[in-house]
Amino acid sequence: MWIDGEEVESPSGEQMPVLDPATEEPVDSVPKGTRDDARRAIDAAEDAFERGKWSDPYDSRERGRILARFVELVRNQEDSLSVLLTREHGKVLSESVSEIRSLENTFEYYAGFGGKIFGSITYTRYGKDPLELKVARKPIGVCASIVPFNFPISLFAWKVAPALIAGNCVVVKPASTTPLTEIMMVRLLAKAGVPKGVINLVTGPGGTIGEELVTNRKVAKVAFTGSTETGKRILQLASNSIKKVTLELGGSDPAIVMGSADIESAASALFTGRFRNTGQACNAVKRVFVEKSVGEKLTARLSQLIAEVRLGPGLDRSSTMGPLNSAEQLRIVESMVEDAKARKAKVLAGGSRPVNIKKGFFYQPTLLTDVNDDARILNEECFGPALPVVEVEDLGEAIEKANMTRYGLGASIWTKDEGERRRAENEMKAGMLFVNYRPFSTPEAPFGGVKDSGLGRELGFEGLNEYLETVSIRTYMG
Ligand code: NDP
Secondary structure, eight states: OEETTEEOOOTTOOEEEEEOTTTOOEEEEEEOOOHHHHHHHHHHHHHHHHHSSTTOGGGHHHHHHHHHHHHHHHHHTHHHHHHHHHHHHOOOHHHHHHHHHHHHHHHHHHHTTTTOOOOEEEEEEETTEEEEEEEEEEEOSEEEEEOOSSSHHHHHHHHHHHHHHTTOEEEEEOOTTSOHHHHHHHHHHHHHTOOTTTEEEOOSOIIIIIHHHHHOTTEEEEEEESOHHHHHHHHHHHTTSOOEEEEEOOOOOEEEEOTTSOHHHHHHHHHHHHHGGGGOOTTSOOEEEEEHHHHHHHHHHHHHHHHTOOBOOTTSTTOSBOOOSSHHHHHHHHHHHHHHHHTTOEEEEOOSOOSSOOSSSOOOOEEEESOOTTOGGGTSOOOSSEEEEEEESSHHHHHHHHTTSSOOSEEEEEOSOHHHHHHHHHHOOOSEEEESSOOOOOTTSOBOOSGGGEESOBSHHHHHHTTEEEEEEEEEOO
């Protein structure tokens, strides 16, 4: 763990193994931290915020320079960091490289806000009295970043980069199955010049470390990505001390494919959108609604693309898809596909674990049609490589079914018809809409959902704003 500028063990002496999902063998182990460890990290962050120089409003360009230096350090170690990420997560090496680069992009973007965090001044009269009205934007204090397993490095960046450039101090809690590369990132932040106490990292179970971060009164903001169930619990726990909370939660993103669409492009985008990262992405394409006239053409092309997948260990350069991250994730995906099969879904590809791979948390890329409306895979978040395709009569039916779940993270539409595009923009209930393009994220665009998919936004200027407090100063000028 990293507390107050030092690498530390937990006084508990307990360790948690980190397994390689491709072999089920240990990669390493990390301390099983306790609530006391989390409190030590919070106290160090509070001390750095109250007494250190990091939050000094005159120093935001210096903060930007340090973040830029961190990006250089990461770039120089891209290869070894990617290997470590693949070993603890399972994703194939090319996906790890692009994830490390996405962290570089996010930090580079937020480093650019150094010297550009400003407020405003205006003047008015209150009765006859002249007044200056100043709006200042200040850091919040201690921010907790609770990171999930699926994109441990990208999502670390989405939380830590805006928090730091704004002048806050941070305590990171990685997912228990993927803490190792985040620990390396914290070391590199310190090497780049982030002062002691400003960045801290505590490993250990969500139920203890995570809940201490959420309930501790010294923590001013919690940023969480993960399941909707844990998000709801965090919101409840955080309400005891009234703190800022942003929640990036589950999604069951629909994609609508209309008869006018370019089916070749749509199929290849849906394939990437569903199966990258072995299907473990919050804004992955999780349900497809296709106009009947082009249904068969689309599923035929998707089946071809799936047949080209080479399932295998992420470190093997010939693999194009790795295992799921844990036995638990494998069990959840398998149970959702079995549920669809029991309700008479047709399996066009996959539909089970691979028979030829004996170890690791592998599941075959799976394509389902004729899926019953009540199947779990059409109603819950399926965090793995299984895609249900449902034929519909028209756009009205597609939108109705797309909006049917409790989620509202992303959605996409494939059409060449301007009227259909506009209707989707107006009627689809999601925080992000992708038009004739696969789901993706970029530092400039705010990311987040509506309904049970979350609260607040990450990335973009909105993402920075979540780490700033607005203070209104009213001065009598008479
Ligand atoms: P969780 O939401 O349980 O975990 C996400 C993070 O929160 C981890 O760091 C976890 O720590 C921590 N955490 C767990 N419980 C608490 C708590 N009570 N208070 C504070 N922090 C806590 O997700 P899982 O990893 O268990 O995945 C379960 C399902 O959630 C997946 O199958 C998927 O459907 C969904 N999910 C969705 C994501 C998305 O981006 N939409 C991301 C991850 C999961 P620890 O690892 O120690 O438990």
